[in-house]
Amino acid sequence: MQLTNRSKVASVKTLNWVEQIYLPAIIKGMIITFSHIFRKKATVKYPEQKRPIAGVYRGLHVLKRDEQGRENCTACGLCAVACPAEAITMEAAERQKGEENLYREEKYAAMYEINMLRCIFCGLCEEACPKDAIYLTDRILPSNYARNKFIYGKDLLVEGTAPDQRVDVTGRKKNYEMNV
Amino acid sequence: MIDWWLILDKVILVVVIFVVSLAIAAYSTYGERKIAAVIQDRIGPDRAGPWGIFQPLADGGKFFFKEDITPNAADKFLFILGPSLFITTALMTSAIIPWGKSFFFGEHEFSLQVADLNVGILYLLAVVSIGGYGIMIGGWASNNKFALLGALRASSQMISYEVPMGMAIISIILMSNSLNLREIVDMQQGFHWNVFYQPLGFLIFLICAFAECNRAPFDLPESESELVGGYHTEYSSMKLGFFLFAEYINMFISSTIIACLFFGGYHFPGIDSLGLSPNWAAIVSICVLFAKIFFFIFFFMWVRWTLPRFRYDQLMRLGWKVLIPLSIFNVLATGAWLTFVK
Numbered sequence: 001m002q003l004t005n006r007s008k009v010a011s012v013k014t015l016n017w018v019e020q021i022y023l024p025a026i027i028k029g030m031i032i033t034f035s036h037i038f039r040k041k042a043t044v045k046y047p048e049q050k051r052p053i054a055g056v057y058r059g060l061h062v063l064k065r066d067e068q069g070r071e072n073c074t075a076c077g078l079c080a081v082a083c084p085a086e087a088i089t090m091e092a093a094e095r096q097k098g099e100e101n102l103y104r105e106e107k108y109a110a111m112y113e114i115n116m117l118r119c120i121f122c123g124l125c126e127e128a129c130p131k132d133a134i135y136l137t138d139r140i141l142p143s144n145y146a147r148n149k150f151i152y153g154k155d156l157l158v159e160g161t162a163p164d165q166r167v168d169v170t171g172r173k174k175n176y177e178m179n180v
Numbered sequence: 181m182i183d184w185w186l187i188l189d190k191v192i193l194v195v196v197i198f199v200v201s202l203a204i205a206a207y208s209t210y211g212e213r214k215i216a217a218v219i220q221d222r223i224g225p226d227r228a229g230p231w232g233i234f235q236p237l238a239d240g241g242k243f244f245f246k247e248d249i250t251p252n253a254a255d256k257f258l259f260i261l262g263p264s265l266f267i268t269t270a271l272m273t274s275a276i277i278p279w280g281k282s283f284f285f286g287e288h289e290f291s292l293q294v295a296d297l298n299v300g301i302l303y304l305l306a307v308v309s310i311g312g313y314g315i316m317i318g319g320w321a322s323n324n325k326f327a328l329l330g331a332l333r334a335s336s337q338m339i340s341y342e343v344p345m346g347m348a349i350i351s352i353i354l355m356s357n358s359l360n361l362r363e364i365v366d367m368q369q370g371f372h373w374n375v376f377y378q379p380l381g382f383l384i385f386l387i388c389a390f391a392e393c394n395r396a397p398f399d400l401p402e403s404e405s406e407l408v409g410g411y412h413t414e415y416s417s418m419k420l421g422f423f424l425f426a427e428y429i430n431m432f433i434s435s436t437i438i439a440c441l442f443f444g445g446y447h448f449p450g451i452d453s454l455g456l457s458p459n460w461a462a463i464v465s466i467c468v469l470f471a472k473i474f475f476f477i478f479f480f481m482w483v484r485w486t487l488p489r490f491r492y493d494q495l496m497r498l499g500w501k502v503l504i505p506l507s508i509f510n511v512l513a514t515g516a517w518l519t520f521v522k
Contacts, residue, residue: 033486
């Protein structure tokens with residue numbers, strides 16, 4: 001019974017003498033390769049030219065601050081629990097008097113590390129985060145020579161306070177609003 | 181009495197030809213990579229200088245600074261002799277090629293041919309065959325199974341394809357009544373290019389030229405994917421550079437020979453009707469020859485990035501069962517035509 005129109009009848013076809021010379025086929029092939037010379041090139045000249053990345057791209061993490069420049073993270077540890085690769089580790093500390101401009105809530109992460117070699121960039125940490133603190137971004141993890149350089153601490157993860165140092169995560173946020 | 185002018189002429193010409201051959205070989209590597217790239221919808225080397233034109237210099241410099249390894253089990257003398265022989269013979273073949281019409285400085289004639297041998301073609305075949313020894317010695321002296329296999333393939337391939345190549349040349353010689361390359365070229369003045377009289381001979385010669393240069397689809401001696409580089413597996417640094425370089429010189433010389441034997445060499449239809457002075461005519465003739473050469477170098481690369489490699493039995497069958505009978509037929513047909521028709 002014929003199910004689709006795509007099926008092809010296999011045959012053991014012997015070549016006739018013109019085909020056995022192979023020259024017509026070779027000329028045909030050479031015309032094809034010659035036509036490729038004028039095609040549009042597929043190359044992206046990487047450092048100068050970057051491939052457009054989707055808004056929902058899951059790249060390097062960022063620890064967000066709120067509008068007043070205070071760290072969102074309260075070191076609840078939900079991201080570390082959610083992480084299937086067990087890449088996240090943190091140490092909590094209590095906010096002292098006078099640090100209200102640094103941390104949004106009474107508890108904060110004194111140490112927060114992500115092992116980028118373990119991380120699988122699944123995005124479960126941002127899904128788990130109740131405080132809007134951790135997001136994946138469209139930045140790409142740079143290469144390095146030493147394994148211990150891939151353990152990213154707060155110095156690399158927390159975004160800066162200056163307006164131009166803020167990391168845009170609207171693409172990821174929109175992703176969540178759509179899914180929720 | 182020694183003709184000092186002649187010696188000076190020849191020394192200048194030899195130096196110029198060596199430099200030009202080496203420069204063209206160097207830039208063939210660049211051309212090869214660019215052509216490979218555009219055929220595969222890529223851009224190719226573009227980092228070293230504008231459009232990457234300094235890439236060959238960077239590659240050459242890299243070869244010099246690489247560690248030069250000689251394997252312990254290798255035959256030291258032959259290991260060095262192999263690449264030297266290969267590149268020497270590659271450069272030697274350019275001696276008999278007429279690069280253009282003569283220049284005239286007053287009464288003095290400056291011929292653009294190093295040696296006007298009356299058995300030029302025999303010299304060519306002889307020197308090309310010696311080139312095979314370079315590969316064989318290199319592959320054997322490495323004391324490496326892959327290298328030996330590559331060398332074995334190279335030698336049998338070269339022997340197999342020299343026969344039809346010689347036969348194709350014989351049909352040309354029958355038509356020109358001369359073994360002298362300049363006479364063969366001058367015979368094709370106007371538009372009497374040999375390719376129109378000897379299309380079959382041209383096809384056979386072209387296929388054999390690919391095989392002799394170890395170019396794809398006949399690059400079995402190298403075959404990166406099967407033999408880890410073939411005969412030059414154990415070579416490194418500038419010795420490897422010599423092998424690769426010599427191959428590009430061979431390609432340049434074969435393109436020149438094809439242009440000379442079948443495409444009228446430095447002649448171009450209508451070149452005489454321009455009414456140029458002899459020196460200008462010489463310059464134009466050189467440009468015409470080089471245009472033809474560059475087309476064939478491009479053709480070599482074009483074929484390489486189109487066709488896959490032959491299997492070894494296919495290579496041997498093509499050589500012995502197809503090309504040799506065809507070339508014998510071609511010689512007989514040419515002889516019959518010259519005897520009974522003309």
